[in-house]
Amino acid sequence: xxxxxxxxxxxxxxxxxxxxxxxxxxxxxxxxxxxxxxxxxxxxxxxxxxxxxxxxxxxxxxxxxxxxxxxxxxxxxxxxxxxxxxxxxxxxxxxxxxxxxxxxxxxxxxxxxxxxxxxxxxxxxxxxxxxxxxxxxxxxxxxxxxxxxxxxxxxxxxxxxxxxxxxxxxxxxxxxxxxxxxxxxxxxxxxxxxxxxxxxxxxxxxxxxxxxxxxxxxxxxxxxxxxxxxxxxxxxxxxxxxxxxxxxxxxxxxxxxxxx
Amino acid sequence: xxxxxxxxxxxxxxxxxxxxxxxxxxxxxxxxxxxxxxxxxxxxxxxxxxxxxxxxxxxxxxxxxxxxxxxxxxxxxxxxxxxxxxxxxxxxxxxxxxxxxxxxxxxxxxxxxxxxxxxxxxxxxxxxxxxxxxxxxxxxxxxxxxxxxxxxxxxxxxxxxxxxxxxxxxxxxxxxxxxxxxxxxxxxxxxxxxxxxxxxxxxxxxxxxxxxxxxxxxxxxxxxxxxxxxxxxxxxxxxxxxxxxxxxxxxxxxxxxxxxxxxxxxxxxxxxxxxxxxxxxxxxxxxxxxxxxxx
Numbered sequence: 001x002x003x004x005x006x007x008x009x010x011x012x013x014x015x016x017x018x019x020x021x022x023x024x025x026x027x028x029x030x031x032x033x034x035x036x037x038x039x040x041x042x043x044x045x046x047x048x049x050x051x052x053x054x055x056x057x058x059x060x061x062x063x064x065x066x067x068x069x070x071x072x073x074x075x076x077x078x079x080x081x082x083x084x085x086x087x088x089x090x091x092x093x094x095x096x097x098x099x100x101x102x103x104x105x106x107x108x109x110x111x112x113x114x115x116x117x118x119x120x121x122x123x124x125x126x127x128x129x130x131x132x133x134x135x136x137x138x139x140x141x142x143x144x145x146x147x148x149x150x151x152x153x154x155x156x157x158x159x160x161x162x163x164x165x166x167x168x169x170x171x172x173x174x175x176x177x178x179x180x181x182x183x184x185x186x187x188x189x190x191x192x193x194x195x196x197x198x199x200x201x202x203x204x205x206x207x208x209x210x211x212x213x214x215x216x217x218x219x220x221x222x223x224x225x226x227x228x229x230x231x232x233x234x235x236x237x238x239x240x241x242x243x244x245x246x247x248x249x250x251x252x253x254x255x256x257x258x259x260x
Numbered sequence: 261x262x263x264x265x266x267x268x269x270x271x272x273x274x275x276x277x278x279x280x281x282x283x284x285x286x287x288x289x290x291x292x293x294x295x296x297x298x299x300x301x302x303x304x305x306x307x308x309x310x311x312x313x314x315x316x317x318x319x320x321x322x323x324x325x326x327x328x329x330x331x332x333x334x335x336x337x338x339x340x341x342x343x344x345x346x347x348x349x350x351x352x353x354x355x356x357x358x359x360x361x362x363x364x365x366x367x368x369x370x371x372x373x374x375x376x377x378x379x380x381x382x383x384x385x386x387x388x389x390x391x392x393x394x395x396x397x398x399x400x401x402x403x404x405x406x407x408x409x410x411x412x413x414x415x416x417x418x419x420x421x422x423x424x425x426x427x428x429x430x431x432x433x434x435x436x437x438x439x440x441x442x443x444x445x446x447x448x449x450x451x452x453x454x455x456x457x458x459x460x461x462x463x464x465x466x467x468x469x470x471x472x473x474x475x476x477x478x479x480x481x482x483x484x485x486x487x488x489x490x491x492x493x494x495x496x497x498x499x500x501x502x503x504x505x506x507x508x509x510x511x512x513x514x515x516x517x518x519x520x521x522x523x524x525x526x527x528x529x530x531x532x533x534x535x536x537x538x539x540x541x542x543x544x545x546x547x548x549x550x551x552x553x554x555x
Contacts, residue, residue: 010359012352013356020426030388037393038391039395084281107480109487110486110504111489112508113524114292116521119511172270172273217378236381236385247369251365
């Protein structure tokens with residue numbers, strides 16, 4: 001393309017990426033700085049903060065709760081998201097727009113209002129808060145994301161492959177089992193990994209619906225509301241690194257599906 | 261299989277695929293919102309909810325200059341941050357879509373990573389950077405650029421704007437990138453060959469062709485900023501009183517669920533009205549040409 005400002009645009013883009021990663025880089029830097037204060041000048045290298053986090057029993061319990069939420073949420077959203085993505089990309093029917101609107105509704109309702117609606121609903125119906133109330137409310141928030149990711153893969157899968165299977169005498173179920181499912185497998189995997197990460201990160205909804213069992217995000221929030229410590233830096237950094245790993249694996253699956 | 265049977269199988273498949281989703285969303289999303297709506301017509305008497313329909317809560321919310329101000333402030337923040345994000349995101353999306361070849365996928369993934377790590381960690385990271393005794397202030401003092409810490413860096417409208425922009429930037433870059441990626445370069449070449457200047461090319465050709473991406477990004481950022489309550493609370497300090505935190509208070513300490521739900525529904529209605537109006541106006545404007553053509 002004929003355009004002379006590419007050099008300026010490149011510099012600009014690098015600056016935006018700098019802005020995006022600056023806070024995380026600094027968090028990483030100060031998670032290995034020996035001073036109690038999160039401030040310059042640097043005083044020396046240490047892994048003590050990480051050591052503190054790894055030996056904190058409260059954090060470990062929070063991590064277990066987080067996992068006890070994340071796995072069911074991943075399963076619920078992956079199954080429902082795959083079904084919704086199939087409908088959106090493979091079927092034409094009356095009321096499809098309404099179905100799509102219903103699916104993205106949770107994204108457009110502010111999280112706080114959504115969480116409060118859950119609380120009033122639970123109190124009206126008389127359900128006590130517990131892990132399963134977090135499963136359901138988190139799934140609702142995460143479902144639109146998972147659906148979009150799986151649908152983005154299905155959109156690129158050639159429909160003629162499925163038509164060919166049908167022409168060759170495969171039943172709809174056989175077509176799904178032998179053709180569609182293998183083709184959308186990577187999309188499903190990518191969606192489930194992202195669901196897992198989003199579940200770990202979710203705070204607002206978890207805070208309102210969790211009751212006594214508190215996931216890691218809720219613990220971290222109550223800690224840093226009052227006091228910023230380098231050990232919180234270390235914990236946040238561990239969470240970020242773990243997320244990067246999961247997201248990179250997920251994106252690898254998704255790109256592979258799209259390219260194939 | 262007969263055609264009639266194939267049709268039946270197709271219908272059953274459709275029902276089996278949509279049914280669980282519709283049921284799940286109706287029971288756990290629509291029903292809770294409906295319950296919240298019903299509360300906006302109830303009243304509180306001491307510690308009990310009186311279930312006699314009244315419009316008093318709406319009257320109270322709409323007559324109060326404070327609540328009206330909070331709703332307007334939320335909408336203005338939504339519009340402002342969405343505008344800032346679109347200005348920042350456009351050149352970046354353009355560069356990735358039209359210039360980057362090999363590293364396109366990794367660059368987009370790189371942009372998404374902070375998004376997926378969650379609001380809380382991102383807000384935490386910014387508190388580390390912006391605090392009065394934080395990284396930025398201490399760096400500037402250590403280097404001798406300033407003598408006193410700059411207080412406005414944290415717990416101010418300034419810090420709120422910075423962090424909100426940071427939080428929701430990816431929601432603007434992605435749809436813009438998709439729209440610019442889909443744009444045919446030959447339109448640009450043609451405009452330039454016909455002697456169109458660069459700014460004119462941008463406003464008359466590029467913007468109309470990528471309008472769909474812009475309005476999609478704008479809507480998403482707007483909705484997310486209006487609904488955000490963590491960022492102003494943890495970053496904004498005394499300026500962090502928002503309509504969402506007011507709603508939260510009424511469901512917490514104040515125990516006034518009816519007024520809280522009325523305020524929540526006023527906010528939802530205002531958001532829906534703004535989005536409908538914005539999308540309609542954009543659709544009618546010359547910049548909405550791309551969307552009109554796609555339909």
